[in-house]
Amino acid sequence: MSEQKKSFLIINRCAPYGSSNARDALDVALTVSVFEQPLSLLFLDDGVLQLLPDHNPADIAQKNLSANLAMLEMYDIDQIFVCEKALQQRGLTSESLGLKARTLNATEIADLVRKHDQVLSF
Amino acid sequence: MTLHTLNKTPHESNALQDCLAALSDDDALLLIENGVYCAMPAHAELFTRLPGGVQCYLLQADVQARGLNDLNPEFRGIDYDDFVTLSCRYEKVVSWF
Amino acid sequence: MIFSLVITGAPYSTQCADTALRFARSVLQQGHTLHRVFFYADGVHSGSALAAPPQDEFNIPQAWAELAHEHQLDLVVCIAAAVRRGVLDSNEARRYEKDGHNLASDFTLSGLGQLVEAGIVSDRVVTFGA
Numbered sequence: 001m002s003e004q005k006k007s008f009l010i011i012n013r014c015a016p017y018g019s020s021n022a023r024d025a026l027d028v029a030l031t032v033s034v035f036e037q038p039l040s041l042l043f044l045d046d047g048v049l050q051l052l053p054d055h056n057p058a059d060i061a062q063k064n065l066s067a068n069l070a071m072l073e074m075y076d077i078d079q080i081f082v083c084e085k086a087l088q089q090r091g092l093t094s095e096s097l098g099l100k101a102r103t104l105n106a107t108e109i110a111d112l113v114r115k116h117d118q119v120l121s122f
Numbered sequence: 123m124t125l126h127t128l129n130k131t132p133h134e135s136n137a138l139q140d141c142l143a144a145l146s147d148d149d150a151l152l153l154i155e156n157g158v159y160c161a162m163p164a165h166a167e168l169f170t171r172l173p174g175g176v177q178c179y180l181l182q183a184d185v186q187a188r189g190l191n192d193l194n195p196e197f198r199g200i201d202y203d204d205f206v207t208l209s210c211r212y213e214k215v216v217s218w219f
Numbered sequence: 220m221i222f223s224l225v226i227t228g229a230p231y232s233t234q235c236a237d238t239a240l241r242f243a244r245s246v247l248q249q250g251h252t253l254h255r256v257f258f259y260a261d262g263v264h265s266g267s268a269l270a271a272p273p274q275d276e277f278n279i280p281q282a283w284a285e286l287a288h289e290h291q292l293d294l295v296v297c298i299a300a301a302v303r304r305g306v307l308d309s310n311e312a313r314r315y316e317k318d319g320h321n322l323a324s325d326f327t328l329s330g331l332g333q334l335v336e337a338g339i340v341s342d343r344v345v346t347f348g349a
Contacts, residue, residue: 004339004340005339006338006339008335008338013136013137013140020260021260024227024259024260024300027299027331028331028334028335031330031331031332031334031335032335032338034332034335035332035335035336035339037335037338037339044140045136045140046136083143085143106143106144109143109144110143110144110145110146110173111146113124113144113146113216114124114146116214117214117338118214118338118344119124119214119216120225120338120344120346121216121217121218121219121346121348122227122348127345129234129235129238129348154238155234155235155238156234181238183241202241202242202244202245203245203248203249205242205245206242206245206246206249206251207249209222209343209345210220210251210343214343214344215343215344215345215346217345217346217347217348219228219235219346219348219349
């Protein structure tokens with residue numbers, strides 16, 4: 001493993017299942033964690049829909065994303081942030097999510113982007 | 123200081139809104155590909171409340187390809203070499219698509 | 220300065236492979252280092268040797284290959300994303316018992332670790348997405 005450290009921010013902006021973005025982002029997140037780099041996940045826009053509970057994608061031949069998101073905890077990935085406005089626009093609250101995440105307003109989102117070294121978007 | 127690139131029209135997705143919300147003081151915004159349509163005068167209102175010191179650019183090749191004229195004067199046309207120069211000048215590049 | 224690029228959009232369906240190529244040429248022309256170009260998601264199709272666009276159109280896989288030759292570039296195609304989408308090298312073709320393989324010779328298949336490593340060692344990572 002490299003001695004060098006870079007902080008990574010992975011931004012999720014897409015709903016799950018309809019495209020591969022959610023799974024692509026999660027795979028990158030788990031890999032960053034294997035490299036032991038500081039990592040935060042930010043859910044914006046339709047990305048917040050990834051965090052709804054009770055997925056059961058058996059009949060659409062896909063893997064359960066929420067089960068995979070639950071792996072984040074096992075990988076000690078706990079810097080998880082959601083956009084407050086994106087939740088509001090979709091009639092959701094942080095309590096309706098299947099994962100513990102901190103809600104952020106626009107200023108806090110801008111701060112989060114600013115303080116990371118590399119930002120990858122999906 | 124971050125260089126934000128955007129490649130979607132204002133109506134194509136929420137990329138522009140998400141990008142605008144993530145801008146900090148002294149960041150830069152570069153419109154590329156379909157993003158250059160954001161600089162049409164009809165959308166000028168969206169760019170009137172940017173944080174302080176934000177510089178706005180667009181990729182001239184994409185503007186020319188789309189036959190656009192009389193765009194929002196806040197945006198300065200640049201080429202690919204300038205895109206690379208800006209990527210160096212700012213501390214990171216964040217892509218909105 | 221050390222750059223790496225990430226390309227997630229399909230060639231021809233989206234403009235991003237083309238934009239990334241032009242950006243890469245400028246990076247190299249200005250004397251910067253291009254550590255790696257990582258092709259992910261639908262971006263893996265940029266590594267197909269079987270792309271056969273009309274003569275008067277840009278051949279994206281060939282343009283990458285030419286740039287790679289000239290500058291010894293590391294063009295990495297995400298193996299998991301590629302194999303799913305039918306972009307295989309000879310090893311993977313053998314593993315999955317396929318009749319043919321189509322990864323262009325200047326590209327290599329590898330894992331997401333190559334993306335993360337690029338992020339660690341590069342001063343700038345620029346994503347070209349769709």
